[in-house]
Amino acid sequence: MEEKSMKLKKVASVLLALTMVVGLAACGSSSDGGSKGGDTKSSESKDSGTEKTKLTMWSWSPITRTCDKMIEAFEKENPDIEIEFTYYNYDPEYLSALSAAAASDNLPDIIGLQPGSLTAQYADYLMDYSSYAQDEWGESWKDNYPEMIADQIQMGNKSGDEGNYILPVEAQVISIVYNKNVFKKYNLDIPKTYDEFKAVCKTLNDNGVAPLFFGGANGWQCVNMFTMLCSQLDTTMFDKAQAGEIKWTDPSIVEAMSNFKLLFDDGIVQTGAMSADANTNGTPAFVSDSAAMMALGSWWCQEFTAEDPATTIADWDFGFFYLPAVGTAKNPATPVGGIDFGYGITKNCKNPDAAWKALKSFSAGAGIQACVDDVNNLPAFKGIEPKNDKLNKDLVEQYNSFSEDLNSAMNQRIGEPTIETALQNALAGVGSGELTPEQGCQAVQDAQDAL
Known part of the structure; x- marks a missing residue:
């Protein structure tokens, strides 16, 4: 939710976001009175004597109530792993947090990503998870996603880079x-x-x-x-x-x-x-x-x-x-449409096996089922449908219609961060009347030529 998304947000201040990033993990904000930027939640250890593997995760998505359910579903199946989750509003809090943390080599184990420009910006800090996916789902593992979703996984990769850094979780x-x-x-x-x-x-x-x-x-x-x-x-x-x-x-x-x-x-x-x-x-x-x-x-x-x-x-x-x-x-x-958001494992992660278990659950297991039952957005992985019998019938029909349309959707994402910024600025100029359509398009082309 891009960008990713229509939520009744509680907007945290930029100052708070930048303050929290100094020593903490960070994530995004909620439409239902959830966490403000920089609020951290850690599941409590219910076991005594056995130390859990702890993972840190930052994201702006899904919204807090859904993310809590997603993490709870994962931890129920993996009681030896505990996720410390920090949630930020997307822009500017989350983006500022990522930038500052990357600069100080303080990224958490797992970060929320969008395909294209955001993933490309942090690809050097992310682990290529290809071998995990192949071991889990076989050489043709991308067939588990609609074609357009599969294509977006490597969108924005540098020339010759066949790595996979964002695992799709939800689509839109x-x-x-x-x-x-x-x-x-x-x-x-x-x-x-x-x-x-x-x-x-x-x-x-x-x-x-x-x-x-x-x-x-x-x-x-x-x-x-x-x-x-x-x-x-x-x-x-x-x-x-x-x-x-x-x-x-x-x-x-x-x-x-x-x-x-x-x-x-x-x-x-x-x-x-x-x-x-x-x-x-x-x-x-x-x-x-x-x-x-x-x-x-x-x-x-x-x-x-x-x-x-x-x-x-x-x-x-x-x-x-x-x-x-x-x-x-x-x-x-x-x-x-395309990938709403996914997750990546950073090179800072000391327990990549545990982190992969989390990503697998969030994309194709109990974690994404919890998201779908909350109708947070569409599952990127094929074959997952809501099982929540409390949902409105018309809502479910619309939701399933969106899922079907995902199979033929046109790509909405931009692979190059510079072009995304240039296009946003051009559209703002044209919409406000400060630029003609021709001038707006020329500004984007100028940005492309400068790459």
Whole structure:
């Protein structure tokens, strides 16, 4: 959840994050009143006389209530191993923690990762787990994941590097999630065309309701929207631009960037979208019927299992659709997604066998089953489904539909950190009107040329 994710966060201060990283392990924050950045949890030893193997783990994902269940499920099957887990908000706390800890050679045993740029940034600090995976699942072990997920495992690797550093845990599919209450109140139907989409948004704007609430202050929201727009034109052009097969100034990329600008010009997103935060501003508006739609995805399902959820969530008054063709596009968005997060074992780890047991559980065993039962996000590993009979029927149908769509989803991830930053900045400039679409694309190409 990218980037990774729509959660009702308690945002810790940057100062707290940087202070905690000096001597502690660190992880991310929760949507349900969980830990603030830098809060550490350690399971208590119930055995006497036998010293447990202790592992330290940092991550921003999954959210704290789910991570607690995931770790509990693992430790129940492995009573000789204890995980000390520290949780951070993703940006800037977790990213600052990783940077400072890597610089001081103080990384924990296991760290949360996203494919592409984040994994590439820390690959030199990570252990290649290939031999463990081959021993566990055979030479064709990547067949256990959808093709796009398998491809993302080595995304961002240096030329000639065949190592595997991130083991996928959860995956995601991006879509437009809509509030059924708002649509019913204003007699709105799911839009199939751009003209219908504009008409729906005009009705909402006229009635003081945010149409498609967009967190433009969040780089991940901008990139997610851009990849959806790219998918409407050509499902291969985004990866071709990353690979240098076409330039970021290619007419197809400029067209997608121009369609991104139309979302602001045509009133599809709310006024002031580029200064809004999807988590702190968008989610409260969405669950209180003050916003009709958000560009979210499969991770939104996790809100259902929160403690004391809002009525809209408890009744699961949400549905989803894929972005209708915008502007010059002829087709709606295809499913877009990839690995939400995974884990890697650092070279600092003194017990890699124990750490691998944890990763295996979190990806394909009791750990990921606990996450799936909490509908935190989709399992990256094939064949795992919710077994929680307390889940809403409509929710489960949506969740399983997302899982099915994952098999044909277009890649959303960026392999090179410099390009990810450049694209986020370009989209921010275009969305705010400071750059033309052509200028935004040229800025990304300039960053590519400088590599």
